[in-house]
Amino acid sequence: MSATELKDLFDRVQSWPKAAQDEFVSLANAIESALRDHQHVASYAELQISEAAITSIEVAPDAGPGAHEVNIIESMERLVAEKQKPAKESGSDA
Structure with missing residues (x-):
């Protein structure tokens, strides 16, 4: 303008x-x-999901360009889905 x-x-x-x-x-x-003042403050749940995603990412040493990104997205989607399950479904029978 x-x-x-x-x-x-x-x-x-x-x-x-x-x-x-x-x-x-x-x-x-x-x-x-x-x-x-635009600063996002992550909630405790967001921090837990991020930490779990970071520690669970497994990338093969010979992964090509973009493979890391795919693994990160898949890990984040899996963790978010697990967080959204009711407590009785997220038991330790994995």
């Missing part, structure tokens, strides 16, 4: 009702805050 487009938008906003202007400012502040 160019400076001219922004100026035109702000000029139009000045003619809006006060409630709409307040909402516009609130949304702009929320967007700015999200951009400034």
Whole structure:
């Protein structure tokens, strides 16, 4: 968006009702805050899944390009599926 487009938008906003202007400012502040503070904090479950995936990846020494990526995706999908099973299904009869 160019400076001219922004100026035109702000000029139009000045003619809006006060409630709409307040909402516009609130949304702009929320967007700015999200951009400034954008940091994902992994949950405990996400960290467990990631750690299990990393430790379970087995790659053959002669794996070609892209093989690591396939193994990682397969491992993550398997671990997520296992996490989503009810407790009685995830017994130790593997």
